[in-house]
Amino acid sequence: MNRSIKYSIFLYATAVLVTLFTLLPLVWIFLMSISSPHDLTKAPLEWIPSEFDFSRYGRLVDLDNGSGERFLSALRNSLMTAGGATFIALLVAVPAAYAFSRRNASMALLFAFLATIMMPPITYILPLYDIFSQFGMLNSTTTLIIVYSAMLLPFATWLMKSNIDVLPVEVEHAAFMEGASTLFTLRRVVLPLARPAIAATAILSFLVAWDEFFYALIFTNDLTAKTLSVAIADFSAGRVTDYGVVAAVGVLATLPPAFLAICFQKFIVSGLVAGSVKG
Amino acid sequence: MPSLQKPDNETSISSKILEVRGLHKKFGEVEVLKNINVDLDDGDFLVLVGPSGCGKSTLLSCIAGLTETTSGVISIGGDDVTTLDPAQRDIAMVFQSYALFPNMTVAENIGFGLEVRRVPLVERKPLVEKAAALLKIEDLLDRKPAHLSGGQRQRVAMGRALVRDPKLFLFDEPLSNLDAKLRVTMRTEIKRLHKRLGASIIYVTHDQIEAMTLATKIVVMEDGVVQQTGTPREIYNNPVNMFVAGFMGAPSMNLMQADIVVKNDVAHITIERENDQPLVLQDDAPPSAVLDRQNGSLVLGIRPESMTDSTAPDKQVRIVDCLLDVVEPAGSDTYAVIKMGGIEAIARLHGEASVKQGERTGIGFNMSRLSYFDPDTGLRL
Numbered sequence: 243m244n245r246s247i248k249y250s251i252f253l254y255a256t257a258v259l260v261t262l263f264t265l266l267p268l269v270w271i272f273l274m275s276i277s278s279p280h281d282l283t284k285a286p287l288e289w290i291p292s293e294f295d296f297s298r299y300g301r302l303v304d305l306d307n308g309s310g311e312r313f314l315s316a317l318r319n320s321l322m323t324a325g326g327a328t329f330i331a332l333l334v335a336v337p338a339a340y341a342f343s344r345r346n347a348s349m350a351l352l353f354a355f356l357a358t359i360m361m362p363p364i365t366y367i368l369p370l371y372d373i374f375s376q377f378g379m380l381n382s383t384t385t386l387i388i389v390y391s392a393m394l395l396p397f398a399t400w401l402m403k404s405n406i407d408v409l410p411v412e413v414e415h416a417a418f419m420e421g422a423s424t425l426f427t428l429r430r431v432v433l434p435l436a437r438p439a440i441a442a443t444a445i446l447s448f449l450v451a452w453d454e455f456f457y458a459l460i461f462t463n464d465l466t467a468k469t470l471s472v473a474i475a476d477f478s479a480g481r482v483t484d485y486g487v488v489a490a491v492g493v494l495a496t497l498p499p500a501f502l503a504i505c506f507q508k509f510i511v512s513g514l515v516a517g518s519v520k521g
Numbered sequence: 522m523p524s525l526q527k528p529d530n531e532t533s534i535s536s537k538i539l540e541v542r543g544l545h546k547k548f549g550e551v552e553v554l555k556n557i558n559v560d561l562d563d564g565d566f567l568v569l570v571g572p573s574g575c576g577k578s579t580l581l582s583c584i585a586g587l588t589e590t591t592s593g594v595i596s597i598g599g600d601d602v603t604t605l606d607p608a609q610r611d612i613a614m615v616f617q618s619y620a621l622f623p624n625m626t627v628a629e630n631i632g633f634g635l636e637v638r639r640v641p642l643v644e645r646k647p648l649v650e651k652a653a654a655l656l657k658i659e660d661l662l663d664r665k666p667a668h669l670s671g672g673q674r675q676r677v678a679m680g681r682a683l684v685r686d687p688k689l690f691l692f693d694e695p696l697s698n699l700d701a702k703l704r705v706t707m708r709t710e711i712k713r714l715h716k717r718l719g720a721s722i723i724y725v726t727h728d729q730i731e732a733m734t735l736a737t738k739i740v741v742m743e744d745g746v747v748q749q750t751g752t753p754r755e756i757y758n759n760p761v762n763m764f765v766a767g768f769m770g771a772p773s774m775n776l777m778q779a780d781i782v783v784k785n786d787v788a789h790i791t792i793e794r795e796n797d798q799p800l801v802l803q804d805d806a807p808p809s810a811v812l813d814r815q816n817g818s819l820v821l822g823i824r825p826e827s828m829t830d831s832t833a834p835d836k837q838v839r840i841v842d843c844l845l846d847v848v849e850p851a852g853s854d855t856y857a858v859i860k861m862g863g864i865e866a867i868a869r870l871h872g873e874a875s876v877k878q879g880e881r882t883g884i885g886f887n888m889s890r891l892s893y894f895d896p897d898t899g900l901r902l
Binding site: 412413415416417418419420421422423426430431434435 | 586607608621622623624633634636678
């Protein structure tokens with residue numbers, strides 16, 4: 243590698259700029275969460291707080307007195323809905339993607355699938371609300387899992403399909419020639435090769451479900467089903483709003499997806515197919 | 522009352538390993554296979570050979586069951602398998618791209634077919650080791666395909682096919698990704714393997730030398746049609762048309778324009794030459810089709826080795842002086858280009874032949890090895 247110094251400087255400057263651009267809001271949220279209310283309302287604004295106050299985090303996980311119950315049940319609901327919906331979406335998306343990619347399933351069907359997520363959610367809210375209330379299923383985690391699965395499925399299928407498309411088809415043919423069924427081939431050959439794609443799809447799906455606000459706002463109304471994105475708003479309600487608490491909840495809410503991304507990072511490596519076929 | 526008896530032709534049991542009858546394959550409007558008929562006896566090594574796009578790989582894929590046929594019947598071991606899945610045909614295939622499972626070790630790759638058939642691990646192990654020993658890859662069993670060389674991958678792919686003793690082996694251009702030297706080694710090994718196992722093999726290649734050296738039976742294809750089926754010697758010595766004559770053999774057969782005059786069952790052949798007197802040859806025993814045509818122009822085929830500087834006296838050989846346009850020494854042989862009959866004919870001289878470009882020298886034409894072709898239909902006379 244022979245890069246000129248000018249080019250290197252340009253490269254690093256750009257990298258720093260992008261890093262600042264993405265990280266600054268996060269840093270600011272974190273600073274807010276440990277600043278005293280007094281610092282937060284000062285004008286002009288104090289960027290560096292005069293004292294570090296971690297008490298809000300303590301109160302958020304304190305079940306006895308404080309807002310522990312509110313926060314932790316919202317966290318539980320978010321984990322269950324996002325995790326459950328991601329799991330179901332992947333369970334259905336992988337075989338569906340295989341059918342679209344390898345078995346000539348109609349592409350019109352896939353685009354019809356995709357069209358459903360291009361409509362604004364508000365068009366679905368009323369009929370869905372009507373249906374779920376008739377079944378007595380409002381304010382339930384299960385309901386959100388159903389809605390989110392349906393929301394994630396088209397995108398997950400599409401993403402998985404384009405990833406299966408580029409896997410070498412001869413490897414599957416070889417498995418069929420050896421007498422393997424489609425299911426066996428899918429499990430033993432395709433899935434291991436598609437692991438990076440599955441990890442990426444899982445992370446993206448989880449994030450979409452984790453951040454979803456609108457359906458959760460309409461379909462849930464108390465601690466049994468409210469997810470974090472909706473619950474955050476509750477912390478700002480009331481007569482006095484402590485922006486620091488909202489920020490602290492925000493910081494904690496970013497941790498599970500971040501943790502998931504770090505865990506799956508090792509799967510998202512290229513070169514899994516290396517050695518199977520000669521290019 | 523209608524008879525419930527089966528027609529006779531369905532009750533007859535075939536002893537052949539493979540029979541392909543009247544096979545057609547269309548991709549949309551394009552017909553890539555036209556009325557293919559191929560037979561394979563037990564223990565035969567059949568090579569499908571032809572230029573790129575002739576349909577040989579599609580035919581193999583149809584036999585494998587990876588491509589659906591448009592019409593026709595394929596039977597393996599006497600059973601009609603036309604509509605069966607690849608898994609139900611009891612065949613094994615070695616792919617051009619090796620198609621190894623990258624997530625599995627060499628041992629798992631070779632044992633995959635046994636794993637699918639739920640053979641217990643304790644029984645699988647000795648079978649895998651036996652196949653690996655046959656292919657000399659015992660030391661590689663714990664490696665992943667990414668850590669193997671091309672030749673080693675090819676052996677693993679063959680091991681995977683060998684391990685479960687199928688009725689029929691299919692090879693799809695297995696050597697075309699290897700370098701020239703390794704290709705020759707592997708070719709010899711495949712031939713040795715065939716002899717040792719007595720396996721029935723269908724082998725696709727575009728390399729006519731591979732076809733000649735490996736096959737017990739060659740099927741030459743062009744444009745989705747079987748041009749000729751026969752032993753390597755039949756194909757080489759008696760090509761049925763100009764395509765087969767030109768495709769098989771390297772350098773290929775010289776196909777030149779010639780005028781024939783038949784007198785007293787002797788064919789007098791005149792070949793025009795650039796900047797020279799016409800070359801006149803005399804064939805005392807031409808095929809009857811040439812005698813029937815009497816006089817006229819046709820295409821004369823002579824292999825380079827039948828145009829040589831051999832000085833051994835032979836009454837079949839006519840020696841004529843020719844102008845050597847280009848001389849190409851190739852070590853064991855020396856090739857000389859002679860402009861005659863509208864083409865640049867190649868003569869194969871001895872490696873030590875002391876001839877020079879632009880020189881005139883006596884070339885011996887072996888009259889017993891001539892082929893005659895109809896210039897309009899391209900068919901052998």
